[in-house]
Amino acid sequence: MKKIIGVLGGMGPAATVDIMAKIINNTPANCDQEHIPVIAVSFPDIPDRTASILSGGESPLNKMLVTLRILEEAGAGCIIMPCNTAHYWYDELKASTKTHFINMIEATCTKIVSEEINNVAILATTGTIKSGLYQERLKKEKVNFIIPDDIQQEVIMESIFTYKGGDEKRAYRLMETVITQLKNIGVERFIMGCTEIPIILSGCSDKERYIDATEELVRKVVAWYYFGY
Amino acid sequence: MKKIIGVLGGMGPAATVDIMAKIINNTPANCDQEHIPVIAVSFPDIPDRTASILSGGESPLNKMLVTLRILEEAGAGCIIMPCNTAHYWYDELKASTKTHFINMIEATCTKIVSEEINNVAILATTGTIKSGLYQERLKKEKVNFIIPDDIQQEVIMESIFTYKGGDEKRAYRLMETVITQLKNIGVERFIMGCTEIPIILSGCSDKERYIDATEELVRKVVAWYYFGY
Numbered sequence: 001m002k003k004i005i006g007v008l009g010g011m012g013p014a015a016t017v018d019i020m021a022k023i024i025n026n027t028p029a030n031c032d033q034e035h036i037p038v039i040a041v042s043f044p045d046i047p048d049r050t051a052s053i054l055s056g057g058e059s060p061l062n063k064m065l066v067t068l069r070i071l072e073e074a075g076a077g078c079i080i081m082p083c084n085t086a087h088y089w090y091d092e093l094k095a096s097t098k099t100h101f102i103n104m105i106e107a108t109c110t111k112i113v114s115e116e117i118n119n120v121a122i123l124a125t126t127g128t129i130k131s132g133l134y135q136e137r138l139k140k141e142k143v144n145f146i147i148p149d150d151i152q153q154e155v156i157m158e159s160i161f162t163y164k165g166g167d168e169k170r171a172y173r174l175m176e177t178v179i180t181q182l183k184n185i186g187v188e189r190f191i192m193g194c195t196e197i198p199i200i201l202s203g204c205s206d207k208e209r210y211i212d213a214t215e216e217l218v219r220k221v222v223a224w225y226y227f228g229y
Numbered sequence: 230m231k232k233i234i235g236v237l238g239g240m241g242p243a244a245t246v247d248i249m250a251k252i253i254n255n256t257p258a259n260c261d262q263e264h265i266p267v268i269a270v271s272f273p274d275i276p277d278r279t280a281s282i283l284s285g286g287e288s289p290l291n292k293m294l295v296t297l298r299i300l301e302e303a304g305a306g307c308i309i310m311p312c313n314t315a316h317y318w319y320d321e322l323k324a325s326t327k328t329h330f331i332n333m334i335e336a337t338c339t340k341i342v343s344e345e346i347n348n349v350a351i352l353a354t355t356g357t358i359k360s361g362l363y364q365e366r367l368k369k370e371k372v373n374f375i376i377p378d379d380i381q382q383e384v385i386m387e388s389i390f391t392y393k394g395g396d397e398k399r400a401y402r403l404m405e406t407v408i409t410q411l412k413n414i415g416v417e418r419f420i421m422g423c424t425e426i427p428i429i430l431s432g433c434s435d436k437e438r439y440i441d442a443t444e445e446l447v448r449k450v451v452a453w454y455y456f457g458y
Contacts (some may be wrong), residue, residue, distance in 0.1 A: 002272075002274075004272075010261070010264070010266070011261065012261040012264070013249075013253050013261065013264045013265075013267070014250075015251075016249070017246055017249045017253065020242075020245070020246045020249070020269075020271070021243075024242050024243055024246065029394075030393075030394045030395070031272075031277075031390070032239070032240065032241040032242065032273045032274075032275070032277070032393055033273055033274050033275075033276070033277070034273070035239070035241070035271075035273035036242075036273070037239070037271065037272045037273065037274065038242070038269075038270075038271045039268070039269070039270050039271070039299070040249075040267075040268070040269045040271070041263075041267075041268050041303070042249070042266065042267045042268070042269070043231075043233075043266045044258075044261045044262055044263070044264035044265070044266065045231070045261075045266065046261075046262075046347055047261050047262070048260075048261070048262070053360045058366045070268070070303050070304075073302065073303070074270070074299045074302070075299075083429060090408055117261065120380045136248060143350045161260070164259075164260055164261055165258075165260060166259070167260070
């Protein structure tokens with residue numbers, strides 16, 4: 001049977017497009033037919049993840065489950081979810097399906113540990129930061145990390161929502177401000193721990209400083225496709 | 230019930246990503262939740278369309294039908310197929326489904342007629358050219374068009390397959406050669422009548438010369454989403 005990657009997408013829609021492009025770029029194909037089969041369900045009406053975590057807004061879980069069921073029915077053999085904050089519900093989603101489901105936070109932290117990266121700043125939504133998704137795992141691995149202060153975190157969040165609202169340039173300027181401040185206090189490496197961030201920063205010149213969670217998730221799922229793990 | 234766009238994709242996979250990005254860019258949304266629900270099935274193992282048209286290679290129809298069935302089952306309310314050449318089988322696909330299915334060639338020719346564009350060159354796969362998909366419709370509308378000569382057509386085809394094989398720069402150089410030759414004989418407007426071409430030419434500076442079939446299909450499907458036609 002055909003191996004199919006299922007993308008539990010729409011959070012946001014641009015991140016779904018970004019991960020599909022990255023799957024193509026990470027596939028050693030010489031023609032259409034050698035590329036990897038993908039089904040992407042991008043239902044952007046899934047309630048905002050950060051709002052649900054921080055202030056008890058409507059839970060996105062039910063709508064995520066609808067998307068997951070569509071992917072299962074369509075024959076997906078492995079699920080990926082290009083939204084870091086949505087991984088707050090990862091355990092519940094995983095428990096509800098027999099389909100292999102790769103964890104994006106796990107994939108990113110594996111890279112950090114294996115490359116012995118340290119003193120890394122976590123750039124993510126306030127929902128991801130407050131839920132400690134990255135911190136818990138990094139603490140366990142004894143990796144030192146830096147969390148933006150409250151004002152910086154507000155600017156990061158504004159950048160992300162500004163991008164989602166369609167103003168790419170302002171989103172870039174906002175994100176750049178925080179990154180410059182963090183560089184000024186000695187931070188050299190950054191986790192792009194929100195799927196909008198690699199898109200916002202796609203024009204930046206020092207890509208080697210960044211660990212792109214989307215890219216790490218893609219590496220894992222391409223390995224699943226070719227090698228089954 | 231939710232209105233969902235279904236993308237019958239994978240021909241090639243980058244064209245599927247391109248149309249999803251163009252749907253986002255053509256949607257007047259201020260946040261994730263205002264974006265349009267999309268299900269994209271990108272199964273790139275669909276047999277090569279031009280090879281089937283020209284030399285009786287395996288027909289892609291059966292595999293296209295498999296994708297169409299997945300989109301129907303998942304609840305798509307309108308199908309789009311980001312591959313001009315695949316429209317050779319459009320009538321058969323449309324006859325096999327009750328779901329609304331927008332024709333990309335039709336969308337592009339409507340734009341040409343409504344803007345009174347004339348003396349336009351058709352840049353497309355050899356399959357699209359030989360099957361006369363664009364020519365028939367343009368003749369009916371009394372639009373003058375130019376077809377690349379056989380050598381130019383071979384270069385266009387090489388550019389498209391070079392892009393699909395992953396060499397973007399060479400693909401661009403090849404396409405540029407033909408376009409320059411056509412400009413030298415007075416051609417001012419070009420139909421990008423293969424979904425790889427707007428990606429190959431994404432860095433070009435004179436975008437106003439080109440009619441992008443993907444973009445025209447997106448305009449139609451966004452209108453379907455908001456206005457139902």
